[in-house]
Amino acid sequence: MEALLNTEDISRELVRIIDGLRRELDGASAVIGLSGGLDSDVVARLAVSAVGAARVKLFTVFQEGMEDQHIRQARQTAEDLEIPLRTVDLGEIPRRFVEAMAAADPDEAFRPDGLLDPARAKCSLRTAILSTYQDRGYVVIGTSNRTEIETGFFLPFGDGIWHFGPIAHLYKTEVVSLAHLVGTRQEVILQPPSAGFWLGQEDLEDLAYWLLNGGPIGRQRIFTDEDDAQVQDIRTQLTLEKIDRTLLAFSKGRSDSEASAESALPLGLVARLRQVCEGAGRSKRRPMGRRLDLPR
Structure with missing residues (x-):
């Protein structure tokens, strides 16, 4: 491990x-x-x-x-x-x-x-x-x-x-x-981690919404009462250490089941977290400053 x-x-x-x-x-x-x-x-x-x-x-x-x-x-x-x-x-x-x-x-x-x-x-x-x-x-x-x-x-x-x-x-x-x-x-x-963009914001709650959404949220969407209840259930299962251990397992090429065993994060949330990370890779970590130089 x-x-x-x-x-x-x-x-x-x-x-x-x-x-x-x-x-x-x-x-x-x-x-x-x-x-x-x-x-x-x-x-x-x-x-x-x-x-x-x-x-x-x-x-x-x-x-x-x-x-x-x-x-x-x-x-x-x-x-x-x-x-x-x-x-x-x-x-x-x-x-x-x-x-x-x-x-x-x-x-x-x-x-x-x-x-x-x-x-x-x-x-x-x-x-x-x-x-x-x-x-x-x-x-x-x-x-x-x-x-x-x-x-x-x-x-x-x-x-x-x-x-x-x-x-x-x-x-x-x-x-x-x-x-x-x-x-x-x-x-x-x-203090709970927060970007401080609005009163009461907490990063783990935001991440719970992303996990429900299946990736980073682009346009603001309407979450139902049922959605909010699911988010709160997800939030209760999240800790910084579990998230970090899951991310570390991903970086080492571990499967979802292996990452779950190493982090103690439920398998379903591990799969959702992988989906969030993959979505972030496409939308947030796209290389910048790329150029196509003509041959000399």
């Missing part, structure tokens, strides 16, 4: 990541978006350990529907690191952006009053901030982890764009272990 990284492995990985960040930055300064969640907190602390606070730019974004605790925690992270936190107030701009998209392209049925389209707009607009800093010479440091990448919980032209992803090779449970080593506050470690 393949194992996730243990405490000793994580300690060695910490050194390797800091060395990698130091080489990647090579005299340049880093820019990192703080969400108030665990991943960005860990990445910010790693960057400071690598190159010092003076070469790390931290920003957060205020948008409609954010949890107060996420803003508070982003500020606390910056205070811990003794770095000014630049707060970009985008307020209702994401919703207005989706309204403009809906008016321009009614065939797509964009939903400014829904959850998914405004959430995507929030992520996209955060990326515009990174792009603006990048054009001033900053190196964009990503905060995505391997669990998000393999399940498709990212926006390819949003939070999936960065110069260097120091935790992109680590599953979420491994990032939690890393957080204990780098000094992440306990309240950040213990």
Whole structure:
């Protein structure tokens, strides 16, 4: 049975990541978006350990529907690191952006009053901030982890764009272990993972909806009361460790039954998770920047 990284492995990985960040930055300064969640907190602390606070730019974004605790925690992270936190107030701009998209392209049925389209707009607009800093010479440091990448919980032209992803090779449970080593506050470690796009959002509940849907949700769909009940049943069976062990089994070429045995996730949910990952591969992990050069 393949194992996730243990405490000793994580300690060695910490050194390797800091060395990698130091080489990647090579005299340049880093820019990192703080969400108030665990991943960005860990990445910010790693960057400071690598190159010092003076070469790390931290920003957060205020948008409609954010949890107060996420803003508070982003500020606390910056205070811990003794770095000014630049707060970009985008307020209702994401919703207005989706309204403009809906008016321009009614065939797509964009939903400014829904959850998914405004959430995507929030992520996209955060990326515009990174792009603006990048054009001033900053190196964009990503905060995505391997669990998000393999399940498709990212926006390819949003939070999936960065110069260097120091935790992109680590599953979420491994990032939690890393957080204990780098000094992440306990309240950040213990809070449910969330992108923070709307009040009460939790990643495991979102994943449960994806599992019911059979893959990432494109256009917002209507879920019935029966659907919601099924989602809640699925959610009760999910843990981060079970998901990560299943994903690790997939990466090693295990069958669904083998993955189920190794992760303790029910076989039916393992099959659904594989379907989600395959769908993410088609829609979220399509190679970027491909080109067809003419022969010289």
